[in-house]
Amino acid sequence: MTEFLQLLIGALTLGSIYALIALGFNLIFSSSRLMNFAQGDLAMLGAMCGVTLGGTLHLPYLLVALGAAAFAGLVFVAFQLSVLQQLVRQRATLTSMVMATLALSIFLQGVAQLVWGRLERPVPTPMSTTPLHLGGVVIIPHDLFVIALATVAFLLMRLFFARTLLGKALLATGYEPEAARLVGIDPRRMVLVTFMLGGGFAALAGLIIGPLTFAAPWMGLSLAVNGFAASMIGGLGSTTGALIGGLLVGALHTFGAGYVSSAYSDTFVFLALMLVLFGRPSGLLGSPMVTGEHF
Amino acid sequence: MTRAKAVIGFGAAFIIAVGAHSAAHAAPATFEIGLSAALSGQVAFIGDAVQKAITLRVEQINAAGGINGHPLKLVVEDDKCDPTAGVSIAQRFVNNDAMVGVFGPLCSAVSIAVKPAFARAKMVDLTVASTADAIAKDAPWTFQLAAPDSVYATTLANYAAAHGKRIAVLNDTSAFGLGAYSTVAQVLKQHGVTEVAHEQITAGQPDISPQVLSLKNAGADFVIALVLGGDAAKLCLTSRDLGLKAQLAGQTAWSFPNVLTLAKGACDGALFTDPFDPQKPEAKAFLDQYEKRWGDRPQSYFAAAGWDAVGIWAEAAKSASSASSDTFDQAKLQAALESAHNYRGAIGVGDVTINFGPGQHVALTASGTHMRLIQGDKLVAAAP
Numbered sequence: 001m002t003e004f005l006q007l008l009i010g011a012l013t014l015g016s017i018y019a020l021i022a023l024g025f026n027l028i029f030s031s032s033r034l035m036n037f038a039q040g041d042l043a044m045l046g047a048m049c050g051v052t053l054g055g056t057l058h059l060p061y062l063l064v065a066l067g068a069a070a071f072a073g074l075v076f077v078a079f080q081l082s083v084l085q086q087l088v089r090q091r092a093t094l095t096s097m098v099m100a101t102l103a104l105s106i107f108l109q110g111v112a113q114l115v116w117g118r119l120e121r122p123v124p125t126p127m128s129t130t131p132l133h134l135g136g137v138v139i140i141p142h143d144l145f146v147i148a149l150a151t152v153a154f155l156l157m158r159l160f161f162a163r164t165l166l167g168k169a170l171l172a173t174g175y176e177p178e179a180a181r182l183v184g185i186d187p188r189r190m191v192l193v194t195f196m197l198g199g200g201f202a203a204l205a206g207l208i209i210g211p212l213t214f215a216a217p218w219m220g221l222s223l224a225v226n227g228f229a230a231s232m233i234g235g236l237g238s239t240t241g242a243l244i245g246g247l248l249v250g251a252l253h254t255f256g257a258g259y260v261s262s263a264y265s266d267t268f269v270f271l272a273l274m275l276v277l278f279g280r281p282s283g284l285l286g287s288p289m290v291t292g293e294h295f
Numbered sequence: 296m297t298r299a300k301a302v303i304g305f306g307a308a309f310i311i312a313v314g315a316h317s318a319a320h321a322a323p324a325t326f327e328i329g330l331s332a333a334l335s336g337q338v339a340f341i342g343d344a345v346q347k348a349i350t351l352r353v354e355q356i357n358a359a360g361g362i363n364g365h366p367l368k369l370v371v372e373d374d375k376c377d378p379t380a381g382v383s384i385a386q387r388f389v390n391n392d393a394m395v396g397v398f399g400p401l402c403s404a405v406s407i408a409v410k411p412a413f414a415r416a417k418m419v420d421l422t423v424a425s426t427a428d429a430i431a432k433d434a435p436w437t438f439q440l441a442a443p444d445s446v447y448a449t450t451l452a453n454y455a456a457a458h459g460k461r462i463a464v465l466n467d468t469s470a471f472g473l474g475a476y477s478t479v480a481q482v483l484k485q486h487g488v489t490e491v492a493h494e495q496i497t498a499g500q501p502d503i504s505p506q507v508l509s510l511k512n513a514g515a516d517f518v519i520a521l522v523l524g525g526d527a528a529k530l531c532l533t534s535r536d537l538g539l540k541a542q543l544a545g546q547t548a549w550s551f552p553n554v555l556t557l558a559k560g561a562c563d564g565a566l567f568t569d570p571f572d573p574q575k576p577e578a579k580a581f582l583d584q585y586e587k588r589w590g591d592r593p594q595s596y597f598a599a600a601g602w603d604a605v606g607i608w609a610e611a612a613k614s615a616s617s618a619s620s621d622t623f624d625q626a627k628l629q630a631a632l633e634s635a636h637n638y639r640g641a642i643g644v645g646d647v648t649i650n651f652g653p654g655q656h657v658a659l660t661a662s663g664t665h666m667r668l669i670q671g672d673k674l675v676a677a678a679p
Contacts, residue, residue: 003508006537010504017501117336118376119553120525129559131536138537213501214525214557222499258505263468263495265505 002136003258011254012247013143013212016150019246020205021227022234023157024198026242029231030174031187031194033094037101038079039202040224041108042072046203047123047215048116054124061126068207069200076199077192079104105220112217123210146208150246153201157239170194174237226253229269233276235286244284248272323364324621326612328353328396328605329388330369331409332423333376340552341401344593345423345601346371348581349398351588352605362609364618374400381405382412389416395623396421396612398604401597403427410434419628421604424597426547428474431656436625438632438651440600440642442659447546447568448475449661451519452482454566455544458678459517463492463510463541465530466521472498475521475546491515498526503533511539520545528557535561542566544666550595550674562669566677570664571596572644574676581641594674596642603640603658607649611635 021039028036049068053059059067083100127141161167172180173190181187205223206215213219226249234245249269256268276284330349332342353367361367370391374381381400388394389412397413397420400406406425413420413436421438422430426447431439442450455462464479466472472495483490492513494506507530510518518541520530527549534543544566548554555562572578573594581602586592593599611631616623633656638649640658647663666677 003512006508007505010502014502113377119336119338120528120557122557140536209501212529213499214528216499216525219499222497222501254502254505257494258508262506262509266497 005137007254007258009137009139009143010258011251013146013250014253015247015250016147017205017209017223017246018226018230018249019243020150020153020201020208021223022231022242022246023153023239024201024205025227025231026237026239027157027170027194027201028198030237031170031191033174034084034101035098035228036198037098037224038076038104038108038220039198039227040220040222041105041112042076042199042202042220043206043209043223043227044112044215044217044220045072045075045108046206047210047219048112048121048206049203050123050207050210051116051121051215055122061124064124065204065207068203072203072206073196073199075108076195080192080195105224109217109220116215116217118217120214120216123207123215125211142208142211146212149204149208153204154239154243161239166193226269229273232283233273235280235283237287238283238285241283241285323361323366323618325368325393326362326365326395326616326623327368327370327391327393328398328608329384329391329394330371331374331381331384331388331397331399331405332371332401333405334371334373336375338376338402338551338553341424341595341597342373344595344598345399345401347589348585348593348598348601349605351585352602352609354588356605356609362612363616365616365621370394374402374405376400376402376405378405378408381409385409385412385420389413389418394418395616395625395628396605396608398601398608399423401425403430406430406437410437413437418625419608419632421608423600423604427471434656436629438656438658440604440658441596442547442568442570442661442664443657444471444475444546445478446657446659446661446664448478448521449482450568450664450666451521451544451546452479452486453661454666454677455517455519456483456486456488459542461491461514461516462488462519463494463513463515463517464490464519464521465494465496465506465510467496467498467523467526469498471523472521479519479521496522496526498522500526503529504537507533507537507539510534510541511537515539515541517542517544523548524554525557527554528562531558531561531565544568547596550667550669555669555672560671563671565669566666567669567674568664569596569667569674570642570644570659571599571667572665572676575641575644577639578641599641603638603642603649606640607632607635607638610638 024039028034046068049071053067054064084097087097125142127145132139169185170190173187177187230245230249231242233248234241252268252272253265257265332345334342353369357366372384374384388397401424403425406422407429419436424441426441426444428443428445466476492510492515494509496503496506520543527545547568549567582592611628614631615628633651633653635651640649643659643663644665649658668675668677
């Protein structure tokens, strides 16, 4: 039982991080139908902001978090305005735009290597590093922080989509941009808002995973792959789906390595992804309406 | 041009040419040797130590009359531990006619990347600190001074078999981790040891607590950890947090400052493989000279490896050049290095000597390496 609880803590922590990455994927996909391959690298940028703002400049953690989210969000918005808008004007296909996000991913890794170096750097945590012992289960305070932060982020996003006009406008743009335009919603503005939010959530995920994994220019790939798997399993475009998908991926990794074999923990995740996609191509909670291309 | 002017011009050119020729005989040309090292970024500490050791050795060689009378000039380039930068530096070295010796690069990825450039140019490269097994394989022009990963893996497995009762192995799934694991498994089998657990992680994996729990549940008292950098630090931290009491032992890179900084003291008491014993007379003599020249005393093997690289090269270079000519024959250098036997260097432990041979370009075997212990910011000898 102790071992199960110990693994559960790990699964929840890892799941929360993947869920946040999946949330960012979903936000961007909701408004633009774009799969963003640079999502993991925006998370890396968040972790690196933690290194500089928290580790070097010793700013208060709230400022570090806001700074990291704003910086990654703005980088992504700048990419949208300079590169993606240009591609739209040239009537490029969605595939070309997805490739452009891949280019952004490589670019960000190169820049990070130049600025922060090739090796891992420590990322500060606002929590104590002394572990808590609860009946044989060891809990690292930072794990609780990760779980709490992800919970708050998801509750806020649900409220945002359900209660606010802007949230509803974003969803409308995703489903039917022409109709949204007819009722006075500016799809381009909506896309910018989601890019800001998507980049910001990625950075937040990177910032909070940093104390566990350390920050390195190449850390984005594994985050993006698992976050992508989480959003596909949960269903593209669904906020609750991102949460469920993230937690499922975290659980498969942790329990798979703990109870079956650490050599195959990645395999379990992608087996689950394939099984879900065979049964429900749009993911567990994804809507079949989430198809087609419009930018 | 009049005939008289032409004669004067020809005469002047003749005098200049003869003058230059006799000047060349009067003073043998300076030979350049190149060092490609990471002098910036997080592994700059390796480049710095190697550069200082090589500079000191070159100063001593020049004071003793150079190589067959040819003074040496050291050219240092910063490859930033980046393969792209390394290849462009290697190309510059190859294109430089005065360049007769190349040392480095010090990072494995860069050492592998520059192999083809030196092979094409048929120019000898002595890598100093790189440990990948691929460096000296199928590379007639590349020599490896540091012990390669498979040698370290053998040392680790031998030590574990002698000191551990319940031995477990943790490796990452990179080429390094899988390669080292196959060596460890083989050596443990030779000792008749069955590992109580074998766990794997993906390099950079966010959470390794499932693996650490499995090691703990298996009752391991000695963990051979074939993971590097941040993963090594993560293993130390997670083991401390989850109460895994086993002796952790890793590769030489565990003792690097970047790992110790990330681990914040959690790697204290961990063992690591090392080809360096500061108490060995040759190592001690080198460290004394280094300290006198630079004011500090390196704890790791890099500086000693740089020192030995130039030492062994200088002996071979004597048969690849002559006092009467400014030419330098790389093929003769390669042959002389391949016949270098029983070279007693600052690296290697005990009575071990460096021996190269045709197709054998690795300086040290498992008997030339031992285990050392991390104790705060000190690296000390482990129980033999």
